Amino acid sequence: MRLWPFRKQVSAKSRSVALPPLAEAAPADMSRLLRIESDETKALDAARSRLRVMGLSLAVGFALLGARAIDIAVFGPADAAPSQRQTQQATVRGDLFDRTGQVLATTLETHSLYADPSLVWDARETAEALAGVLPDIDVDALTEDLGGRGRFVWVRRNLTPRQRQAVFSLGLPGLGFRMEPRRVYPRGRLASHIVGYTDRDLNGLAGAERAFDGSLLAGDGRPVALSIDMTVQFHVAEVLAASMVEFEANAATGIVMDVHTGEIVSMVSLPDFDPNRPSDATPAGRLNRAAQSVYEMGSTFKAFTVAMALETGTATLESGYDATGPLQIGGYEINDYHAENRRLSLTEVFTHSSNIGSSLIALDVGA
Structure with a gap:
């Protein structure tokens, strides 16, 4: 056999030796490393999922807190002082009408202003600021109330919408509003002695409000119709008022009755009062001379x-x-x-x- 230079001769035995399989050449712990890598990937995915759920929960929670904060800022807390909770009427008080269907008395929902003295920063400053929008407030008395240790103080009940907006615009801490029912008398002084009035808790104190208190609080809000006619009532009051001026009288009274049925169509007593503000009425104005006074015929x-x-x-x-x-x-x-x-x-x-x-x-x- 001829030998070529620079070339190593390979024997037949060495040619017959095969190369080891590729699998045998890989590290023995490769499969274990792959399993570890797979477990770490799953753990990271689970952690990311938990973070997403936690982030979503926090976002929802902060959204709810923000909504509640806006609700408290606009409408006030539902109950700032449970120990001072004022129980409202459980039933709806019915309206009063005249014989033609005109409303004599009805109930409206109004805002009442209260304060939590523990949240008021400066009692004097708060009282003076409120007096600027509610002029008849006693600043000294309110300052004393706001400086107390209690958690609930009524400031003014049954505000008008304009008064509520004026107080809200002040942005004073420690103040809040609560919805309360208020009895309203659209006809004012006209027929005030017949209609009467209620207290702040809607309990009838005088007139038809007291006479029909049980019926008006029956729970179904059913109205009560009176026999008087407000058109006749207006004309009788007009004539009596003119007569008082003409004869310089201190008082006057008049009754119109249906002779066929005995119904009282009109009953006027002057001076009278405004049932929307009964506390301002004088004793002479509150007296119903047509029904309470005794006269010789x-x-x-x-x-x-x-x-x-x-x-x-x-x-x-x-x-x-x-x-x-x-x-x-x-x-x-x-x-x-x-x-x-x-x-x-x-x-x-x-x-x-x-x-x-x-x-x-x-x-x-x-x-």
Whole structure:
């Protein structure tokens, strides 16, 4: 055999030796490393999932807190002082109407202002700021209340929408609003004695509000209709007010009744009051003279005397009665205030309101 230079001769034995398999050449712990790498990947994926869930939960929580903060800032906390909780009426108080369907009394939801003294930064400054938008507030008294150790103080109940907005715009800490029902009387002074009024807790205190308190609080909100007619009521009040001015009277009263049914169509007593602000009413204005005062019928009774004589046939319109001088009866002397000093017919007795003639008519009937 010829040998070539620079080339190592390979024997047949060495050619027959095969190379080891590739698998045998890999590290023995490769499969274990792959398993570890797979477990780490799964753990990282699980951690990322937990972080996503936690982040989403935090986002939802902060969103709820933000919504609640806005709700408290706008409407105030639902209950700042449970120990001072004011229980509202569990039932709806019914409305009052006149016979034509006009609303005389109804209930509206209003905002009431309260304070938590523990959250008020400066009692004096807060009281003075509130007095700027609610002028009738007693600054000294409110400062004392806001400086106390309690957790709940009423500042003003039943605010108007404009008053609530003015207080809200101040941005004072420690103040809040609570919704409360308020009894409202759209007709104001008109028929105030008939309608009456309630206290802050909607309990009837006077008039129809008190007389029908049970029916108005029946729980179904059913209204109660009165027999009065507000159109008639207005005209009677107008006439009486003009008469008071004309005759410089201190008071006046008038009643209109349906003679067929006995229903009171109008009842006016002057002076009167505004049932929306009953605390401002004077004793004279609160008195219902048509129902609470006692009067002698006086000359108004002459109508019954004349009617009695005509109905029994004791007299006619042309019957005459001697009114030339006083009449002595039972030791009393009866005179005429505007004496005619002459003989009067029955018609003239009634027209001139003669006390002497009316007494003679009653004597003839046998009263």
